Amino acid sequence: xxxxxxxxxxxGTFVLLGFAALFFLTTQTTSRGISFASPPHYDLxxxxxxxxxxxxxxxxxxxxxxxxxxxxxxxxxxEYKAVVTMRLDARYDKIPTDSDAAIYTQGLLGGKFIGLTAxxxxxxLKGGDQIDFTQSAFVLENLIGQVLANFTKSTAPSDSGxxxxxxxxxAKPSEKTK
Amino acid sequence: MNLIRxxxxxxxxxxxxxxxxxxxxxxxxxxxxxxxxxxxxxxxxIYNSGALSLVIIMLSGLFVGxxxxxxxxxxxxxxxxxxxxxxxxxxxxxxxxxxxVTALLFAGRAGTALAxxxxxxRATDQLxxxxxxxVDPIRRVVVPRFLGGVIAMPLLAAIFSVIGIYGAQLVGVxxxxxxxxxxxxxxxxxxxxxxxxxxxxxxxIFGVAxxxxxxxxxxxxxxxxxxxxxxxxxTVVTSAVVVLFxxxxxxxxxx
Numbered sequence: 185x186x187x188x189x190x191x192x193x194x195x196g197t198f199v200l201l202g203f204a205a206l207f208f209l210t211t212q213t214t215s216r217g218i219s220f221a222s223p224p225h226y227d228l229x230x231x232x233x234x235x236x237x238x239x240x241x242x243x244x245x246x247x248x249x250x251x252x253x254x255x256x257x258x259x260x261x262x263e264y265k266a267v268v269t270m271r272l273d274a275r276y277d278k279i280p281t282d283s284d285a286a287i288y289t290q291g292l293l294g295g296k297f298i299g300l301t302a303x304x305x306x307x308x309l310k311g312g313d314q315i316d317f318t319q320s321a322f323v324l325e326n327l328i329g330q331v332l333a334n335f336t337k338s339t340a341p342s343d344s345g346x347x348x349x350x351x352x353x354x355a356k357p358s359e360k361t362k
Numbered sequence: 363m364n365l366i367r368x369x370x371x372x373x374x375x376x377x378x379x380x381x382x383x384x385x386x387x388x389x390x391x392x393x394x395x396x397x398x399x400x401x402x403x404x405x406x407x408i409y410n411s412g413a414l415s416l417v418i419i420m421l422s423g424l425f426v427g428x429x430x431x432x433x434x435x436x437x438x439x440x441x442x443x444x445x446x447x448x449x450x451x452x453x454x455x456x457x458x459x460x461x462x463v464t465a466l467l468f469a470g471r472a473g474t475a476l477a478x479x480x481x482x483x484r485a486t487d488q489l490x491x492x493x494x495x496x497v498d499p500i501r502r503v504v505v506p507r508f509l510g511g512v513i514a515m516p517l518l519a520a521i522f523s524v525i526g527i528y529g530a531q532l533v534g535v536x537x538x539x540x541x542x543x544x545x546x547x548x549x550x551x552x553x554x555x556x557x558x559x560x561x562x563x564x565x566x567i568f569g570v571a572x573x574x575x576x577x578x579x580x581x582x583x584x585x586x587x588x589x590x591x592x593x594x595x596x597t598v599v600t601s602a603v604v605v606l607f608x609x610x611x612x613x614x615x616x617x
Contacts, residue, residue, distance in 0.1 A: 195405050198413035202517025205524040206562070213452050213527065213553050239551045243543055250543055290445050295548055 224274035225252065226311030230285045230298075231265040236321025238287055238296040244270045246300040251276045254298065270298060280305040284317035296321055386578050389500055390508050397505035407510025411472035411573075415518060418471055419464060423522035426459055427451065427529025434530065435538045444540045448549035451530035452523075456553070456561040460523035462609055465568035468515055469601035473576035476507050477597040480580025481590035489581075504581055508573045515569025516562055523561065560616045567608060572601045 235257065244252040252272035260267050272279075282303030287296050300315075309315070397403070434450045480503065483489050489499045534540040576597045583593035 191406060191409050194413040195409040198408065198416055198514070199517065201416070201521055202412070202514075205517070205520035208524050209456060209520055209558050209561075210555065213456070213549055214555055214558065241547050241551050243547060253547070290443075290544060295445065295544070295551065 225271045226274060226277070227255070227269055227271050228279075228309055228311075228313055228315060229267055229269050230315040230318050231260060231263065231267055232285075232287065232318050232320050233265060234320040234323060235266040235268060235287055236289075236296050236323055238268065238298070238321060242295060242297050244272065244298045244300065246276070246279070246302065251300070268298070277308060277310075279309045281307045281309055281313070282317065283309070283315060284319065285315045286319035287321035289322065382582075383574065383578050386581070387574055390505055390574070390577070393498065393501040393505045394509065397501050397509065400506065403502075403506035404509050404513070407506045408514050409510075411468070411476065411507075411511045412514030412518060415468060415471045415514070416521070418467055419518050419522050420525050422463060422467055423460075423525035424529045426463060426522075427455065427526030427531075428533045430454055430459070430526065431530035431533030431538070435534055435540065444534075444538070445544035445548055447530065447534045447540050448527075448545035449552045451534070452527055452549050452553050453557055455523045455526040455530070456557055457564075457613075458609070460519045460526065461561055461564035461568055462605060464519040464522045464565065465515065465572055465605040466602055468511070468518060468569075469572045469576070469598050469605070472511060472514070473572050473597045473601055474594045476511065476573070476576040477580035477583070478590055478594045480504070480507070480577060481583030481585075481593045484581065484583050485585040485587070485590055487585075500581075504577050508577050511573030511576070512566070512569045515572065516565040519561065519565035519568075556616075560612075563616075564609065564612050567612060568605050571604050571608060575601050575604065 238254065238257065240254055240257055242254045243250045244254060252270050254268055255271045256269035258267040258269070259265075279300065280303040282305040284301050284303065286299050286301070288299045289296055303317075430451045431447065434447050434454075435444055438444050438446055438450065480489075483499075483503065489503070492499045492502060531542075531545060535542045535545055579593040579597045579600070583589045
């Protein structure tokens with residue numbers, strides 16, 4: 185009797201641990217997560233021209249302090265813009281209405297996050313409000329495209345003219361137009 | 363000429379072995395439904411090969427995870443993306459290291475125990491005695507051990523992965539200073555259910571392979587002290603090679 189008791193206990197503990205581990209893997213390490221506690225919070229939205237690879241769950245921070253997370257990403261088919269809904273902790277309820285939201289990259293190749301910069305207004309954003317001033321994600325391909333365009337513009341005349349002076353003269357106006 | 367004949371001989375032997383193990387698997391599967399009626403026997407074997415392997419699995423998982431955290435951090439730091447450590451460690455553990463290392467440890471810890479136990483039963487004529495009493499040794503002895511291993515293996519692999527993730531978190535977040543929020547949120551953003559499924563499928567298949575090799579080697583061990591020893595060695599060697607081979611096949615199939 186004694187032996188079968190320890191046997192049952194050991195088997196039970198093992199099977200319980202195993203299924204707890206499977207549950208943890210499927211819910212806590214994937215985006216299908218179930219969050220058990222939801223502290224007081226409020227939602228804000230912002231419209232961006234381009235959100236790059238911003239994902240649901242990305243952090244929202246101000247001055248580097250994490251204040252909340254992105255909870256939903258929608259598409260506005262009238263304005264052709266991405267509508268990002270973010271959930272902010274209720275502790276941070278003093279965000280001026282003219283604050284702006286920009287999408288930044290963590291590290292060189294890291295994920296995207298939203299950085300808020302405080303404005304100067306006396307009124308504060310409430311749940312459901314929209315942040316009007318936004319700055320799109322920095323898309324590497326666009327930047328490379330611009331650099332390439334400038335590069336070809338400034339090198340093309342040097343191939344035909346075969347002198348060093350004209351390219352320098354050509355390059356300057358193109359810098360001014362930027 | 364002699365060399366070619368020997369090569370041919372060993373090829374034929376390998377084919378005979380493969381055929382024998384497949385036929386043994388079919389016999390075990392055919393007896394499985396009736397063995398399921400004796401759940402207490404299976405529970406006993408889950409305890410033997412699962413619960414008793416728990417300590418070695420958890421310790422190994424912790425250290426593998428910690429090494430992964432350290433190496434992953436050093437590597438990712440070169441590209442300035444330490445935040446991806448959670449993703450890298452989790453995908454590495456859930457898809458590869460969890461199932462494979464667990465299977466290798468399982469073959470070493472539980473597989474050898476199964477093989478030597480069955481081999482000793484064969485050597486001391488206990489299996490023949492059962493046959494004399496009209497008890498089918500496959501149904502009474504082999505199938506519960508096989509099913510116990512098959513059930514225990516995926517659970518062990520899952521435990522290994524979870525402990526490993528916490529090991530990587532311990533080193534990456536606590537020691538190396540990766541941001542805890544990014545560690546978990548990037549992991550959640552990029553690990554999908556398909557990654558978890560791949561790990562579960564792998565560990566189930568490895569469980570069948572390791573348990574089958576162990577009971578087969580034990581059941582057909584030469585009934586001498588030396589034969590039992592050889593059966594145990596062959597269990598570990600064959601399991602390791604088969605697991606790594608199957609791992610490649612399954613990974614290729616999932617891609």
